[in-house]
Amino acid sequence: MTTSTDPQAYLAAVVGRLTGPNAPFELVEEDVRGAQMPVMRHRNHAVHELLTASRAYGDRDYLVTETRRMSFTEHADAVAALAQALADEHGVGVGDRVGILAANTIEWVVAFWATQSLGAIAVGLNGWWVPREIEHGVGLTTPRVLIADAKRAAVLAQTDVDVPVLTMEEDVPRLIEAHRGAELPTADVSEDDPAVILFTSGTSGKPKGALHSQRNLLAVVDYHRYNDALLDAFAGREYDPARPSDLRYLLTSPLFHIASLHNLVVPRLATGSAVVLFEGAFDVDRVLALVEREKVTNWGAVPTMAARLIEHGNVRKYDTSSLTAFALASAPSSVAFKQRLRDEVPFAKDSLVDSYGLTECSTGIAVASPMDVQMFPGTLGRPIFGVAMEIRDPFGEPVADGDEGEVCVRSPYVMLGYWDNPEATASSIRDGWLHTGDFGRVDDGRLRLTGRRSDLxxxxxxxxxxxxxxxxxxxxxxxxxxxxxxxxxxxxxxxxxxxxxxxxxxxxxxxxxxxxxxxxxxxxxxxxxxxxxxxxxxxxxxxxxxxxxxxx
Incomplete structure (x- = not known):
């Protein structure tokens, strides 16, 4: 059997082997909350199933900071203990909300997974909010308990919030120790039951809670597994879902955003990869020292962080040779900026990726590969695996390629809706399609944005x-x-x-x-x-x- 020298033909053949009948990522048409769409036949149905399976990775690193290291086994033990404490001492069960209000830290991640094991809904509150904003978020979601770091616990004390508060520095370690040895709870939840609320600003002037389901998070996990399988194929390796990944991912964005939670912390528990979690205010020297020490392979950064790298002027004094994947996300950046980044930051030269996504979509909508960034500047690439995208006119009808309209998407990644806001949900999701409010056009299959949500x-x-x-x-x-x-x-x-x-x-x-x-x-x-x-x-x-x- 010969291998095609045409990259597109070879890619199509690889995709066929991965997604065809009886393949690891076989696609089938199913009804998802009233809309027919392709989903993976072989999939998990509850997020906590990932926790149980993660014990197989044993003593491998899961969470790493500048001063701490937690293996998959240690993480699973801590999650089981905290989950038992939340159930026994605070009555947390299926459907209850657990608010998490903190800067990036290992305890944030443990609290999230403990919530998932109970079938409860993790509410990622914005750690930068002031008291009035916190009161709105807590009042909207009515959590049974709040887990906060000391700094945010002090802010909570200035509010009218009347919810039990557990501190990450004292209460969480105490509860874990008191319940050490507990079995991991496994709540009975369905695919389309809620799992997470993350906040996104709304045109009404108040932050809205995007409600993500078990299906949403698990579909994102399978998307990342699929990407790993593609990498294996291009490296000449046979994909083995049981083989842990040796990739090491740097986390620098807040955990209350989908970039860090849904697209890093959650899928990497499933793939056995290390998450190198940066704590504190962004600092180029500390970040690059961590990349060098931990041999980081992948990093997704916001453009502001990338700009700091350019300004630093001495990135080359650190050994960043391990870093082979560098992505921009969460905010737009100009063609000139991306070119300057590729010119001045060594690891960005051949690895820079750009993307477009929304909190409401759980993950990216379109991704521009390094080749797209170089050869089609200004575009955001093609829709990712599992996303159907249409550009529509004001009447909701699809427009021709090259014509401008609203970006609309349908996929298993699209949220259930906005928490306790049926009007906003009905306005955004129609017949299974999310109307993003962003405007753009498609040229040769690649998305180019022409306007961002009017006033955003x-x-x-x-x-x-x-x-x-x-x-x-x-x-x-x-x-x-x-x-x-x-x-x-x-x-x-x-x-x-x-x-x-x-x-x-x-x-x-x-x-x-x-x-x-x-x-x-x-x-x-x-x-x-x-x-x-x-x-x-x-x-x-x-x-x-x-x-x-x-x-x-």
């Missing part, structure tokens, strides 16, 4: 909707009206800018408004550019502010 600001990987900030500023007695927009920023992608119309005779200053906002909003939402005026904002015929006419 993307600052350093964080999604910011102006409405929330505008509503906050409107609370100030000297503010008549205001508009918040995103302004281009070389490092962060965009920065938050505010034009504020103040009442006649008011003496309020930019500094006062900044302090007012900082008390009510996360630091990354507080405007860094301001213009105070007494002139009314420009509006269109329907009375809406004409953001396109807003300039500094």
């Amino acid at each position: 600001i993307l600052r350093g990987g964080e999604n910011i909707y102006p409405t929330e900030i505008e509503q906050c500023l409107d609370e100030h007695t000297d503010v008549v009206e205001c508009v918040v927009v995103g302004e281009a920023h070389e490092d962060l992608g965009q920065e938050v800018a505010a034009i504020v119309v103040v009442r006649a005779g008011a003496t309020v200053s930019e500094e006062e408004l900044r302090a007012f906002a900082a008390e009510r909003l996360s630091y990354f939402k507080v405007p860094t550019r301001w213009r105070l005026t007494t002139e009314p904002l420009p509006r269109n015929a329907t009375g809406k502010v004409s953001r396109g006419q807003i300039t500094f």
Whole structure:
């Protein structure tokens, strides 16, 4: 048998061997919550099944930090103990919410898996929220218990939240020790039962909780397993699902985002890979020293982190030869920026990947390979395995290739909906298709975005909707009206800018408004550019502010 020298033909043959009848990733058409779509025949049906299977990886590294190391066995033991404590002492069971509010740490991961073993819903609260935002998130999801680090526990003490709080520094280790030796609970859950709530900003001005199912997380796991199988095929190895992966993944983004939780911590428990978890504020030297020490092979970073690498100017003093996969995610970056990154950062030259995804989709929608980044600059690649994507006009009809429209997707990765928000869910998911609110076009199968969710600001990987900030500023007695927009920023992608119309005779200053906002909003939402005026904002015929006419 001869092997085709045509890369596309060879790829098609490999995909056929992996996804055809009786193959490890055989695809079949099934009904998923009322919509027919391809799913994998051989799949798990409960997230906690991954925990039970992970014991087979024994003493291999699962979680690694600068100062700690936890094997798969140690992790499974800790999860079983904490799960038993949550059930016995706090009554946590199937469908209950468990809030997690903390910076990246091993205990965050253990708390997440303990929740999954009980069939409860892990609520990843944004660790950068201020008290008012925390009150909203907790009030919306009504967790039975909150697990927080000491810093966030102190913030919780300043709120009206009336929920038991367990600290990661004292309570979690105490509970694990008290219940050491417990058997891992295995709750009875179905594929489309909820598993996780992660927050995404909403146009209503309040963060919305994207509700992900057991199926969503497990489909993401199978997507990553499939990618590993593709790598094996191209390396000339036979795929063996029982063989642990020797890849080592660097985690630098917050665990309350899908990039770190759904697409790193969860699938790597299933593949036996090490997760090298960076703790604390991003620091290039500490990160690269960790890459060198732990022989990191894969890293997904937000563009702001990549910009720090360029600014560092001395990346080459570290041995990063192990790093062969480097991806940009969570925020857009320019063609010029990606080229500069490839030119100035050695490990990005031949490995840079770009992607497009949403919290609502659990994982990426489209991925641009290193070849796409180099040969088709500005595109975000083709839809990933399992994603059906259409570009639709305002009437919901698909448009021709090359025409602009709204990006709509259907897949087993798409969320169940927004927690306790049926109106927003019905608006976003129609007939099984998620309407992203993003606009783009498809050229030769590759997606190119032309507009991001109308008014959305993307600052350093964080999604910011102006409405929330505008509503906050409107609370100030000297503010008549205001508009918040995103302004281009070389490092962060965009920065938050505010034009504020103040009442006649008011003496309020930019500094006062900044302090007012900082008390009510996360630091990354507080405007860094301001213009105070007494002139009314420009509006269109329907009375809406004409953001396109807003300039500094």
